[in-house]
Amino acid sequence: MNLNLKNKNALVCGSTAGIGKATALALANEGVNITLVARNRQKLKQVVSELPHSESHNYIVADFSNPKELREQIIKYIEKFHGFHILMNNTGGPRSGDILNASLEEFDNAFTQHLKCNHVLAQAVIPFMKEERFGRIINIISTSVKEPIPGLGVSNTIRGAVGNWSKTLSVELGPFGITVNNILPGFTETERLNEIIKIKANVEGTSVEEMAEIMKNYSPAKRFAKPEETASAIVFLASEAAGYINGINLPVDGGRTKSL
Numbered sequence: 001m002n003l004n005l006k007n008k009n010a011l012v013c014g015s016t017a018g019i020g021k022a023t024a025l026a027l028a029n030e031g032v033n034i035t036l037v038a039r040n041r042q043k044l045k046q047v048v049s050e051l052p053h054s055e056s057h058n059y060i061v062a063d064f065s066n067p068k069e070l071r072e073q074i075i076k077y078i079e080k081f082h083g084f085h086i087l088m089n090n091t092g093g094p095r096s097g098d099i100l101n102a103s104l105e106e107f108d109n110a111f112t113q114h115l116k117c118n119h120v121l122a123q124a125v126i127p128f129m130k131e132e133r134f135g136r137i138i139n140i141i142s143t144s145v146k147e148p149i150p151g152l153g154v155s156n157t158i159r160g161a162v163g164n165w166s167k168t169l170s171v172e173l174g175p176f177g178i179t180v181n182n183i184l185p186g187f188t189e190t191e192r193l194n195e196i197i198k199i200k201a202n203v204e205g206t207s208v209e210e211m212a213e214i215m216k217n218y219s220p221a222k223r224f225a226k227p228e229e230t231a232s233a234i235v236f237l238a239s240e241a242a243g244y245i246n247g248i249n250l251p252v253d254g255g256r257t258k259s260l
Helices: 018-029 041-050 067-080 104-132 153-176 191-204 208-216 227-238
Strands: 009-013 033-038 058-061 086-089 135-140 178-185 249-252
Touching: 009 018, 009 104, 018 033, 018 041, 018 086, 018 227, 033 041, 041 058, 058 067, 067 104, 086 104, 086 227, 104 135, 104 153, 104 178, 135 153, 135 227, 153 178, 178 227, 191 208, 227 249
Parallel strands: 009 033, 009 086, 033 058, 086 135, 135 178, 178 249
Antiparallel strands: none
């Protein structure tokens, strides 16, 4: 299958580790020019050096706790360099915990980092996408959009909001050749998953190793996903081949999600 991604420009957020980094590598292997976004300059430089044809790629140091500053940085970058055909919205999840114990500040912070920043980035890149009659906005959310996950109260709430924002945007942008889709990762081998396993193990009074095995058994695949497997789904949705797929939630979870 020819994905026709060569010489497209992609803005990949949360791209110094996990699913973000795996996606940057996978897109770069298809000939996409990557601009990484994360907070740590040294890690960004390291990832750029690992991408094929590293001279074709760049990075932006940004903090998703400040949407106004993020907007200014992205607009300046676009004016200086180029627009983007592909936007991958991705940032670390909110702190674990029961929803009843969550503070208003936790909700505010999560809403800012996930929904507001997604919106800021979308507004910045969409004009170029409209000119090109080609755009792909892919949001990395969670299977909690379909089935809330115990112990992730704030995350469940905010992920649902992002899912509905995305669906609404997909309808508005469809006539311009722009698709908006969500990837819902299951348990994937990332730092975030390690954190969740430790918390669950502590709550249940078991070892980290035992809890990891319990969680693997939640999925019919009986294992965790590799970030590269999720990245493959993202690359397909970013391609011309997926041009008629719009407004969906795609679980990449080994079959763990029980709802259709």
